[in-house]
Structure formats: C-alpha cells, structure tokens
Amino acid sequence: MEHTHTGVAHEEHVHDSSTKSIWKTFWILLVITIFEVGLAFLYLEYGFMARWALNGIFVTLTLVKAFFIVAEFMHLRHEIRNLVMTVLMPLLLFVWFIIAFLADGDSWKNMRKNLAPGTPAPPATHITNEPAHH
Template sequence: MSAHSASPEITFHADHSGGTKKIWRTFWLLSVITVIELAIGLAIYNIHKGEAPNHTLVLMFKGVVCILTLAKAYYIVSIFMHLGDEIRNMIMTIVVPLCLFIWFIIAFLWDGNSWKNLRNTDAGSREYKTEQVAKPAAIEKGAKD
C-alpha cells in the first residue's frame, strides 16, 4: 500500500477566480444601479419640494426606478441564486408563476383603489333633493264655469 491514502483528485485545488470576478462585477453593477436609484429618489424629493411639481416628470422618474429595480432583481436571481445557469424550462417554471403573482398583486391593488373611489362617490354620500311641481287641476268635460 502506498503512504498516501488520499486520491489525486482531491489534491488539486479548484480555480475560483472566474466566479469571484463575476461576483465582484455583479456587486459593482448593483451598486451603480442603487446609486442611480437614490439619485432619482432625491430628484423626485426635490421636485416635490418645489412650488409647482411636474407630475409627468415624477411619473417618468418612478418608471425608471421600477425598471432599474427589475434589473437588480434579475441580476440577483441570475447570479446569486444561480438561475442564469439553468435550462430554459426550469427558468420558465419559476418566472411564469412569478409574473402571474405580480399581475395578481397589481390587479388587486387596482380593484381596491377603484372600489375605494366608487365607495366615496356613491349616491348615499350626497344630499338628495326632491322638487314637487304643482299640477293644474283637471277640468272635467261638460263642467260649467
């Protein structure tokens, strides 16, 4: 028997420099996106502090923040949860129910908002006024003045 009982495969060290480089690249990308989101949030805050805020610009900034947030979520799921290395069917098994769940949340928020608006403007919350108009007396045929 040999003096070394360990197999030769164990003696080779794995090279993790490529994975480390990928993680650092993702870290810097997520950091830059976060700084951009914070800058946009500060811009929205300053726009609202003004006397006449531009609502279209604020809505556009909020849309950009949503897109950047989705990009961050994609990178987190792809890199740190290793979903980017999976086959397409596995990715779709996770992404399609997620999209349906997001749609579900949006639909319920939309419906709740419309219900709140309709509830606050129903007929029961307004004063009901009726007006009676006096009708002239009916004249019978054959009646004399």
C-alpha cells in the same frame, strides 16, 4: 500526484470565476441603487420630471436589479430554459396578481368615495320604451 494538483488548480479557477461574477453583480447593483437614490434626491430638490415617469424608471430599474439577483444568487444564469421558466412564470403571475389587486382596490376606493353617505348620488338615467313626444 499530478492529477490531484490539476484538480485543485481547476477548483481554484472555478472559485475565482464565481467570486469575480459575484463582485461584478454587486457593483452593477450598487451603481443602479446609487442612480435610483440620486434620482430621488433630484426629484425632491428640483421636481425635474413627472412623478409617474420617475415611478416608471424606478420600477424598470428594480426589475433590472431583480434580474441580476435571480440570475446570480439563485444561479438561474447557468440553468436550462425549462427550469428558468419554472421559476419565472409563477413570479410573473404573482406580479400580475399584485397589479390586478391594486387596480381593483383603486377602483373600489373611487367607487366608495363617489357613493359615500352624504354625497348626492349621480343622476339616474331613465330608459323607457315609450315613443318620444314632440
């Protein structure tokens, strides 16, 4: 009888620890989100920093929140390194994929704008092999 009681106490302790960890993650995510919303309102009201810097802060804080979500709710905090790499490497490649396509799309947009109908073409440089006449 004693053994089953110890098992129940151990199960309650594990459940209690898990619940505390989830609440800790919740509060961290809430604080980061409130900070992000506060920065957005300050930017809209006062324009106190460059937009690219603000976007960099938002991206960084979003990655921090993603880390906490993946670590806690996908249970990767307690897993072995190889399993973590199995999940993180495709994620990093996917993020790189998105960034590459955004850069390519921006390049295409700029090229299309420069070569739009009605827009004069940039002057062509004519390269010849003839010696220059002085």
